[in-house]
Amino acid sequence: MSELIKSLQEAILTIDEETALRVTQELLDAGTEPEEILESGMTEALLELGRRWNCGEAFLPEVVAAAGIFERCSQLVEPALMAKADRKVSDKAVIATVKGDLHDLGKNIVGAMLKTVGLEVHDLGKNVPTEKIIEAVKELQPKIIGLSALLTTTMPEQEKVIKALEEAGLRADVKVMVGGAPVTQEWADRIGADGYAPNAPEAVRVALELTQVAA
């Protein structure tokens, strides 16, 4: 592994965004394969953070911040990556906070944690209408979608999304997991979701289980 790749990993792990972006650019300028930057540099750093998380050494703010840096480095690498026809595709996850709900902190944490296990996470944001989620599923063909709701009044939106997936004939192609403070396993079962997690670390376990079943 090159020194530059190593310093990219280090910059992500120490939450040094400035260095991470500079090193990513240097790697691209030096003609490094974009896959190598993405996999050996950026993804490997997040996987290492995931290992540290499992040992109790890393905390939520670090994971979220590292995932943010990962996102901005990706934007640099993406043009080079898209230019290649034979690029390797990882499993995708689409996440969103459902319509009517502006609480996206939990969803952001889940998104960050999912990246630490190598999933390609597409975050649609908060207050996301059902139609937009359906469009994203059609376009991105994710293995799994995660729907977050913090309010008892927005929880029913999770059910609406599942119904809409059925109506669009997409339900069999994608696993659905739900979360949020008022959400329970019982609710998940009732609305026909495939998975439920009470917190972000558990969401990672559930997502891995579901994507492996789907594979």
Added chain:
Amino acid sequence: MTPKAPSIRSLPRTLQANALTSEALEAVHDQTLTVLEKVGVGVGGEAMCRALAEAGAEVDLSAKRVRFPREMVEEALDRAPRSYTLAARVPDFDLAIDGQHSYLAVDGCAAEILDHETGQRRSSTKKDLGMAMRLADALPEIGVLWQPMSARDAPRESQSLHELHAQFTNSGKHIQMMTAVTPGVARGVVEIARVVAGGSEALRKRPIISAFECSLSPLMYEDGALEAAQVYADAGVPCGFVVMPISCATGPATAAGTLVQSNAEVLAGITALQALVPGASTFYGSCATVMDLRSGAAACGGPEDLYLQMASAQLARHYGLPSAIGTFATGSKTPDWQAGLENGLSGLASVLAGADMMCGAGLLFGARVYSLAEMVLDAEIFNLLHYLTDSSAMSLSDSIAEVIESVGPGGHYLSDKHTLENMRQQWMPKLFDRLSWEDWESAGQPGPQELANERVRSLLSTHEPPPLDDGVEDEILRIIDAFERGDGGNEDE
């Protein structure tokens, strides 16, 4: 290789509250001096009575009653030093008793242990005592070691010496003797401490043990108690007085009334000691409580206790004396809601009142049963208080308005630079349950007892106490053996 035990954590004196107004404090002081002058205290030993008469007390020899004139008490308070070091066998564990720190003491002396492996309550042994000391050695929150439970399998006459042996071999921390209450046993204790410290002068210079004597409430010092205090003071070992009256039984019915009697008992001990050994290091101790009116048991943990803790520590501060205040020692039988509530409030009361030593970690059932699980739970409470009193953790940085501005309304702090730089200051509990409901269920719904037991096992499985120097343990055993054969505890100086 033996892992180094972590340094001792103390609470800085950053927060303070007074239970007594200055008028109330003056009234307590005044009534105390009246009690000492008019009623006095019973003193068991005739020679001690004569010595105190010689020193200025009014003594009725036939009744063995010693009354202290006001000036004698005030002179004693002037003589007693405010600050000194309670040294430890391992110098890293030395404690500065300087009015700026509060330390946690393993309290005693229970007669039974709640076995953390079997969950059964049974008679305590020397081995149990050693295990408790090894656990205390591993916990950074623990600074002072009383004898938390009796070595009931040791011979009765030499029991204190066996307890001290178990303590020295299992911890490098400062030991405070509570069970050596006759001059003969006190001499045995001093002899052992000298061997460990490296001689009489070494012990005088670095007192690795201290001691205290208890009054027999109301207003009695049994034959031997003051004599033992004198043995310690003569050897340069700090010796305090800790009183344990029970309101409605061995103290007046009102908390304030019990406070006056407690104060009189402590000041009587200190006045006697300063008359006999001027300038001796001493301290002001109280574990006062109330009697439960239905069961007759010592309550240990109600609002009266909180008041008595705070008022006693305040009196000690007023007199310029270090204090040892009964803290924790819940009346509950298991580490449950009652234990957590009583000990949480009790810990807060003692730290706000400015206690130098907070005594009580690990006791259940009003100090009658010892629990290793409770010791780690009390250490957790102390640790929480450590964060509360740590001014660096709670201080405001100049630029916080800029941080708030940069996040702005509706933003979040989750991955903010300021969060990443400061989040590790946050208190991380070891024993609080913050699991998700599902994780808690799959872990078997552990309560505080189970979580604490697990930590006890983990600490005991890894922690090795700092060893004694070569030959020292043999010498301790030789002293105990000689004591048991009847030729120990001689006046050797």
